[in-house]
Amino acid sequence: MSIDDKLFTVKYVNNINSHLTNDTKECKNCKEKCCTFICPANVWQWNNETQTMTINYENCLECGACRIACPKHSIDWKYPQGNSGVTFKKG
Amino acid sequence: MENLKNKTKVIVVGGGPAGISAAVTIARANIDVILIERGDFCGSKNMFGGAIYTQPTKEIFPDFETEAPLERKNVTNKYMLLTQSEATTISYNKKTDNSNSYTVIRGKFDRWMAEKAKKEGVIIVTSTVVTDLLMENNKVIGVQTELEKYYADIVILADGVNSLLAKQAGLRKNLKPQDVALGVKEVIKLDSEKINERFNVNNDEGLITEIVGYPMNGMLGLGYIYTNKESISIGLGITLSELVDNKIKPYELLDKLKEHPSIKPFIKDGEPVEYSAHLIPEGGYNKIPKLFADGVLVVGDAAMLVNNLHWEGTNLAMISGKLAGETAILAINKNDFSKNTLKIYQKKLKKSFIIKDLMSYKNLMSEMHKRRYSFTDYYIKKLNAFFDVFTNVDSIPKKYKFRKFIKNVIFERNIFELFKDIVSTIKIILRIFI
Numbered sequence: 001m002s003i004d005d006k007l008f009t010v011k012y013v014n015n016i017n018s019h020l021t022n023d024t025k026e027c028k029n030c031k032e033k034c035c036t037f038i039c040p041a042n043v044w045q046w047n048n049e050t051q052t053m054t055i056n057y058e059n060c061l062e063c064g065a066c067r068i069a070c071p072k073h074s075i076d077w078k079y080p081q082g083n084s085g086v087t088f089k090k091g
Numbered sequence: 092m093e094n095l096k097n098k099t100k101v102i103v104v105g106g107g108p109a110g111i112s113a114a115v116t117i118a119r120a121n122i123d124v125i126l127i128e129r130g131d132f133c134g135s136k137n138m139f140g141g142a143i144y145t146q147p148t149k150e151i152f153p154d155f156e157t158e159a160p161l162e163r164k165n166v167t168n169k170y171m172l173l174t175q176s177e178a179t180t181i182s183y184n185k186k187t188d189n190s191n192s193y194t195v196i197r198g199k200f201d202r203w204m205a206e207k208a209k210k211e212g213v214i215i216v217t218s219t220v221v222t223d224l225l226m227e228n229n230k231v232i233g234v235q236t237e238l239e240k241y242y243a244d245i246v247i248l249a250d251g252v253n254s255l256l257a258k259q260a261g262l263r264k265n266l267k268p269q270d271v272a273l274g275v276k277e278v279i280k281l282d283s284e285k286i287n288e289r290f291n292v293n294n295d296e297g298l299i300t301e302i303v304g305y306p307m308n309g310m311l312g313l314g315y316i317y318t319n320k321e322s323i324s325i326g327l328g329i330t331l332s333e334l335v336d337n338k339i340k341p342y343e344l345l346d347k348l349k350e351h352p353s354i355k356p357f358i359k360d361g362e363p364v365e366y367s368a369h370l371i372p373e374g375g376y377n378k379i380p381k382l383f384a385d386g387v388l389v390v391g392d393a394a395m396l397v398n399n400l401h402w403e404g405t406n407l408a409m410i411s412g413k414l415a416g417e418t419a420i421l422a423i424n425k426n427d428f429s430k431n432t433l434k435i436y437q438k439k440l441k442k443s444f445i446i447k448d449l450m451s452y453k454n455l456m457s458e459m460h461k462r463r464y465s466f467t468d469y470y471i472k473k474l475n476a477f478f479d480v481f482t483n484v485d486s487i488p489k490k491y492k493f494r495k496f497i498k499n500v501i502f503e504r505n506i507f508e509l510f511k512d513i514v515s516t517i518k519i520i521l522r523i524f525i
Contacts, residue, residue, distance in 0.1 A: 001349075006277070006366035013237070034315045039300040040275050040341045040368035062209050062369040065273045068266050068370075069335050079129055079255075079385060081237060082218035087131055090278040090365040091138040091197030 003042050007059050013015035015084035018057040020066075027053050027065075035066040035075065061086050099123045099214075102243040103219045103235055104256060104473075106133030107406035109215075109391025109503040110249030111204045112151045116416025118212035122423055125243070126213050127236065129220045134201025137425075138276065138369040140315050140324060142192040143200065144300055147406035151413060152207055152228040160199040164190040164299025167290075171353065173305040177475040178353035187447055194297050194324070196278075217423075221250070224260055224387070230428075231260060244428045245419045247388045249262075249412060252370045254393035263380030268332035269376040269460065271398070272312065275341045276326030277349075279282050279361035283321050290318055301402070302327070302354075306347035309468035311336060311459055314348050315402075316357060323358055325349060328371050330460075341368070360431055371404070372397040375447040375456050382440065383465065388415040398448050400455055407445050414439040421497045445449035451523045458515045465512045473500050 002006065027033065028051055041059040044066060046052075046069035062085055067077035079085070103114045106128030130136040139199035148155050155161075162328040172182045209215050225233035225240060233242035234256075248256050251269065257263045283294065290298055302314030312329030327341075327348055335340060348354060372378070372395040379396070383390050390396075398407065402428055418436040422428050440446050459466060480496050499510070
């Protein structure tokens with residue numbers, strides 16, 4: 001089962017503003033970029049051509065793993081506004 | 092502080108088991124309490140394995156067994172030790188009317204607890220994020236939400252494992268990747284009849300399966316299966332630093348677990364209905380933050396109160412919430428919200444099973460980190476290899492086969508490693524009894 005199929009089962013209310021931001025300069029110099037593989041929702045994707053991070057924040061499961069794992073502490077991680085983000089019906 | 096418009100006695104941030112338990116305890120003493128939850132309803136941002144435990148839940152809601160939305164009463168605990176192609180299973184079964192635990196769906200159960208608390212006088216505000224704590228002379232005097240400020244004599248932080256607020260209040264430091272496990276889970280819909288057959292249980296009976304070994308293979312992590320009424324929860328928790336170091340995607344491990352030949356038949360033809368993820372505090376006793384300061388108390392996951400060896404978290408959350416609630420009542424009756432009075436919470440925690448248990452396993456995680464390959468890979472493979480030798484019929488004399496097996500266990504790796512494993516085990520066990 002692909003991650004896209006998994007995420008398709010999750011209920012989200014989208015917000016036009018990202019609750020996640022990164023420091024592109026730090027990310028450029030980051031060798032590990034562990035956010036691009038440890039995230040359970042595949043939110044962080046590094047674009048080699050543009051040398052920027054694509055943040056699929058609307059898929060975020062709000063676990064907080066990226067915030068803790070980021071070796072540079074360069075992720076600004078907030079909860080999405082009330083009324084938005086993930087809703088676990090089963091949890 | 093004298094803004095009387097938005098002033099109450101106690102504000103609880105977070106509507107999980109810890110926050111609800113604290114709030115309802117306070118409301119029962121006829122003290123004004125507001126609980127602020129960021130999700131659309133209590134439970135909507137929460138996730139666990141999981142099961143809730145009967146005795147501690149009764150301490151908060153004595154009639155929950157007849158009133159709450161429960162899934163199945165657990166009658167069996169199963170431990171599966173997996174290699175890539177094998178499984179050695181130990182199963183403990185106790186059929187009794189007084190079950191130790193029930194599986195629940197948090198979206199239903201936490202919501203039910205919140206409704207109960209509301210009926211007992213807790214004011215519940217949902218869909219609202221607390222963004223900051225309000226401070227005055229180093230005292231917490233209230234909270235800032237997205238829309239307005241609320242003031243209170245005491246703020247109880249039940250805002251979960253990430254507790255941005257406890258950090259802001261200077262009560263805890265940044266967590267490290269080895270201090271948390273990342274849990275991923277799928278809920279898979281399956282007819283109750285099929286669940287009964289596949290897991291050998293009657294209607295309303297269920298089981299907890301804990302899985303060691305594959306697909307974690309030497310990394311610190313555990314898998315699980317819980318049976319709900321008409322679904323199965325399958326997932327795993329893995330220490331975040333392991334994912335970082337080994338460059339592994341958590342959901343790929345989950346897929347490997349689902350594909351294991353001994354696991355696959357359980358979920359066959361099931362329909363995945365929800366995928367979820369959450370962090371689990373793993374640091375144990377050594378990572379408990381400062382639990383109180385002027386005007387503030389920290390409870391549940393926000394205080395890192397999880398006993399990971401025994402899969403206990405919601406019970407520590409509920410009881411710590413209750414003890415914080417009792418402390419708040421005392422403080423309000425004395426009209427003293429300083430740390431001098433609020434430190435009673437820490438005393439109560441120390442007297443309870445919570446700190447005692449976490450003390451017992453103080454060394455567990457650090458020893459496990461050191462010896463993880465032995466405990467989560469090597470011995471599991473050897474155990475399965477033993478059963479392979481024991482059950483195989485091939486006209487070779489048994490004594491040759493056993494000799495070879497024992498030789499392998501002892502000489503396949505450095506004898507010094509074996510010694511270290513023994514020392515680690517003794518260290519862990521001694522700590523429990525001292």
